[in-house]
Amino acid sequence: MVDVAKHAHVSLKTVSRVVNDEPGVRPETAERVRESIRALGFRRNDGARQLRRGRTASIGLVVEDLANPFYSALAAAVERVSRRSEHLLLTASAEGSALRERSIVEAFLDRRVDGLIIVPAEAEHDWLSPEVGERTPVVFVDRPATGIEADAVLIDNRGGVRSAVEHLVAHGHRRIGFLGDDGAFWTARERRVGFEESLSELNASQSGSVAMGPYELDDLVTLLREWSAGPDGITAVITGNNRVTVQFLYAMRRSDRALALVGFDDFEYADLLDPPITVVSQDPDALGEQAAHALFSRLAGPSDDTSPRSAVREIVLPTRLIVRGSVDVTPPKETTS
Amino acid sequence: MVDVAKHAHVSLKTVSRVVNDEPGVRPETAERVRESIRALGFRRNDGARQLRRGRTASIGLVVEDLANPFYSALAAAVERVSRRSEHLLLTASAEGSALRERSIVEAFLDRRVDGLIIVPAEAEHDWLSPEVGERTPVVFVDRPATGIEADAVLIDNRGGVRSAVEHLVAHGHRRIGFLGDDGAFWTARERRVGFEESLSELNASQSGSVAMGPYELDDLVTLLREWSAGPDGITAVITGNNRVTVQFLYAMRRSDRALALVGFDDFEYADLLDPPITVVSQDPDALGEQAAHALFSRLAGPSDDTSPRSAVREIVLPTRLIVRGSVDVTPPKETTS
DNA sequence: TAGGCTCATGACAACGTTGTCGCCTTCGGA
DNA sequence: TCCGAAGGCGACAACGTTGTCATGAGCCTA
Numbered sequence: 190m191v192d193v194a195k196h197a198h199v200s201l202k203t204v205s206r207v208v209n210d211e212p213g214v215r216p217e218t219a220e221r222v223r224e225s226i227r228a229l230g231f232r233r234n235d236g237a238r239q240l241r242r243g244r245t246a247s248i249g250l251v252v253e254d255l256a257n258p259f260y261s262a263l264a265a266a267v268e269r270v271s272r273r274s275e276h277l278l279l280t281a282s283a284e285g286s287a288l289r290e291r292s293i294v295e296a297f298l299d300r301r302v303d304g305l306i307i308v309p310a311e312a313e314h315d316w317l318s319p320e321v322g323e324r325t326p327v328v329f330v331d332r333p334a335t336g337i338e339a340d341a342v343l344i345d346n347r348g349g350v351r352s353a354v355e356h357l358v359a360h361g362h363r364r365i366g367f368l369g370d371d372g373a374f375w376t377a378r379e380r381r382v383g384f385e386e387s388l389s390e391l392n393a394s395q396s397g398s399v400a401m402g403p404y405e406l407d408d409l410v411t412l413l414r415e416w417s418a419g420p421d422g423i424t425a426v427i428t429g430n431n432r433v434t435v436q437f438l439y440a441m442r443r444s445d446r447a448l449a450l451v452g453f454d455d456f457e458y459a460d461l462l463d464p465p466i467t468v469v470s471q472d473p474d475a476l477g478e479q480a481a482h483a484l485f486s487r488l489a490g491p492s493d494d495t496s497p498r499s500a501v502r503e504i505v506l507p508t509r510l511i512v513r514g515s516v517d518v519t520p521p522k523e524t525t526s
Numbered sequence: 527m528v529d530v531a532k533h534a535h536v537s538l539k540t541v542s543r544v545v546n547d548e549p550g551v552r553p554e555t556a557e558r559v560r561e562s563i564r565a566l567g568f569r570r571n572d573g574a575r576q577l578r579r580g581r582t583a584s585i586g587l588v589v590e591d592l593a594n595p596f597y598s599a600l601a602a603a604v605e606r607v608s609r610r611s612e613h614l615l616l617t618a619s620a621e622g623s624a625l626r627e628r629s630i631v632e633a634f635l636d637r638r639v640d641g642l643i644i645v646p647a648e649a650e651h652d653w654l655s656p657e658v659g660e661r662t663p664v665v666f667v668d669r670p671a672t673g674i675e676a677d678a679v680l681i682d683n684r685g686g687v688r689s690a691v692e693h694l695v696a697h698g699h700r701r702i703g704f705l706g707d708d709g710a711f712w713t714a715r716e717r718r719v720g721f722e723e724s725l726s727e728l729n730a731s732q733s734g735s736v737a738m739g740p741y742e743l744d745d746l747v748t749l750l751r752e753w754s755a756g757p758d759g760i761t762a763v764i765t766g767n768n769r770v771t772v773q774f775l776y777a778m779r780r781s782d783r784a785l786a787l788v789g790f791d792d793f794e795y796a797d798l799l800d801p802p803i804t805v806v807s808q809d810p811d812a813l814g815e816q817a818a819h820a821l822f823s824r825l826a827g828p829s830d831d832t833s834p835r836s837a838v839r840e841i842v843l844p845t846r847l848i849v850r851g852s853v854d855v856t857p858p859k860e861t862t863s
Numbered sequence: 864t865a866g867g868c869t870c871a872t873g874a875c876a877a878c879g880t881t882g883t884c885g886c887c888t889t890c891g892g893a
Numbered sequence: 894t895c896c897g898a899a900g901g902c903g904a905c906a907a908c909g910t911t912g913t914c915a916t917g918a919g920c921c922t923a
Contacts, residue, residue: 190879200903205881213901230656235636236582237879240573240908247616255605256811261598268592268618277633279584280617281605296614299572319567438798458795461775474593527909537873542911550871574909577878 190231197225208233239301247277248304248484249297251290255282259454259473260308263330266477267306274485276303287312298325304484306477309334311373326487330480332375333503340487342480342504346376347383349469349508353427353451354387356467360516362425362449366416368409368437369401369429377401380429380453398423402433409440417446425449425516431456434466450515465513472506479504527568534562545570576638584614585641585821586634588627592619596791596810597645600667603814604643611822613640624649635662641821643814646671648710663824667817669712670840677824679817679841683713684720686806686845690764690788691724693804697853699762699786703753705746705774706738706766714738717766717790735760739770746777754783762786762853768793771803787852802850809843816841 190208194201199222206214207222214222225231239245250267252260260282268278279297283290287310297305298320305327315336321327329341350367357365367384370377381399388397398416416423426448428434434452441447452459455470483502490499527545531538536559543551544559551559562568576582587604589597597619605615616634620627624647634642635657642664652673658664666678687704694702704721707714718736725734735753753760763785765771771789778784789796792807820839827836 202903215901233636234638234879236573236577236638240577241881245573254602256599256602258595258598261595261601262593264617265591265593265619272618277616277637278618279614280601281609281615282602299570300614301571301573435795435798456795458772458793458799461772462795462798463800539873552871571909578911
């Protein structure tokens with residue numbers, strides 16, 4: 190910038206003014222400066238700029254695994270919103286490790302990101318507390334974090350499973366199985382609770398079996414045979430996420446049984462399968478968008494230390510039942526118990 | 527940092543030394559400093575650090591759409607490698623717009639990223655030339671960029687289609703159709719060329735029909751009927767990418783015809799379909815990993831302006847044919863012409 | 864005991880910007 | 894003719910680090 194100043198025979202400050210479109214520069218001077226900028230191929234150094242101004246115009250996103258389409262859709266939405274707010278997005282995958290998550294977050298904090306969006310690992314997040322609200326707003330997505338007060342954007346996991354149960358019951362199913370994913374995951378536990386709640390709410394005429402992953406295919410085949418055996422066997426299954434759905438489809442193929450199925454999570458080829466799979470769909474794009482909005486609204490709010498932080502918000506997004514046909518596959522023989 | 531220095535009764539520089547694990551500090555002094563750091567909750571400001579040191583320890587990645595699983599897998603690989611090299615990753619989606627791509631790249635350049643990995647849009651990239659090699663190494667992925675000399679990591683698109691053709695021919699197919707994606711995409715054009723080359727190389731006993739997208743489902747159904755009509759109709763189809771594969775599967779279902787199929791691009795549910803789809807698989811993870819390695823090896827190389835840049839490299843990764851069964855679906859009636 | 868060496872530490876400038884303030888010129892009005 | 898205001902511009906400090914060099918204390922050796 191000092192070179193540009195010399196080249197255009199003006200002061201450093203005038204160049205700065207031109208670069209930032211500040212008023213108080215004569216058009217002809219500005220044009221001369223702009224020409225020097227072009228001639229020298231000058232580029233403002235945002236690092237120095239941010240050092241002066243105190244904001245980095247960047248936010249950090251920590252997900253479990255960026256290669257997972259769910260998280261990448263979320264990331265794309267966050268990036269889209271960020272770009273609109275003229276912020277750049279730093280991304281990293283924690284790969285399920287609370288340790289790595291923390292080291293990523295600290296790296297982001299060292300860079301002075303203006304805000305953080307985190308899909309939290311299963312662990313206390315109290316170590317984050319001093320930063321949050323002091324300096325750097327944080328929004329948690331997909332799961333809440335324990336040990337810390339912060340905004341969160343979640344999916345209505347219980348309601349999603351409930352809609353699946355109701356759908357199955359409406360189609361005459363009376364005995365339903367729930368195959369959850371690993372109970373170490375908050376979402377898996379929530380969905381299980383949703384299943385149990387809705388069964389008990391409906392009334393005693395329904396019964397259900399529950400299992401939680403992770404599953405070996407062989408075990409799943411055995412389980413499927415047990416559950417569906419005899420006149421009191423289950424006639425329908427709800428799978429806890431798309432990973433389990435796939436495994437269950439393999440298990441059905443292997444054991445040559447066809448049960449009604451509602452899967453949690455939509456997937457691209459769901460309606461190319463035979464039968465097309467009915468799913469409870471969650472919208473990662475909306476999740477990311479809402480999280481980014483929540484973050485930027487905090488960023489736009491008062492950042493001085495005097496005014497109290499506004500109350501922590503929890504946003505819960507609805508799921509959507511997409512009916513495709515995998516529920517009609519085995520019309521249950523009305524065994525009204 | 528100056529506060530820490532006061533608190534520990536040492537100089538600024540000593541704190542800096544402790545923070546950077548530099549030698550020449552007595553253990554007890556270092557411990558005192560570390561305690562002050564903890565007490566004050568000090569965090570080094572990486573922005574200022576980078577301003578001094580000249581490197582930002584960050585790289586930028588521009589893809590077409592982060593929500594696309596192909597690109598997100600690529601991004602995850604790039605991030606994994608970056609993290610190992612202690613670099614953070616900035617990501618953004620150009621959404622197919624050359625304009626947006628350029629504005630993203632300029633934003634990255636303003637931030638002084640140490641390097642760039644770009645999936646280039648279809649446009650001249652000569653505007654980038656002054657930066658590349660001067661300051662910031664650039665690696666292009668998935669497609670080469672025109673108008674600029676830079677490293678590129680690509681997929682062997684032609685070879686991939688060739689392997690599909692050979693596989694089909696080995697299974698007795700003599701008349702094969704190729705459904706490419708939009709010819710505006712470099713990869714689509716390459717795959718088409720691969721198809722035509724391998725047909726003409728094999729010998730005159732094969733014939734092929736070619737169409738390029740984008741497709742409306744109705745048109746695709748019509749096309750399929752035309753191509754497969756009569757005794758000289760095609761018996762097999764190669765689809766140019768997974769988007770086309772899906773459309774073609776719908777078209778087959780609609781028109782109630784079953785042709786042999788090899789799809790370019792693997793997808794998660796390919797072997798849950800009936801029949802399971804044989805595909806030419808490309809590995810986005812390897813693509814991202816190689817690109818990141820290429821970038822970091824440039825970064826590790828001589829960065830002074832005196833030594834000439836080493837020659838531009840082009841890395842071409844192989845594809846892999848995954849045989850699943852969609853080729854055996856219609857054993858062609860050996861119509862040896 | 865003097866000279867030189869090592870070790871621990873500190874003073875200071877520099878990185879490339881932007882915010883604050885003050886100066887000079889110009890212009891309009893009294 | 895003089896004064897005040899406004900516009901255009903520049904000098905300087907500051908942001909939070911790190912690299913360079915200087916300083917002083919302690920120690921070894923001759």
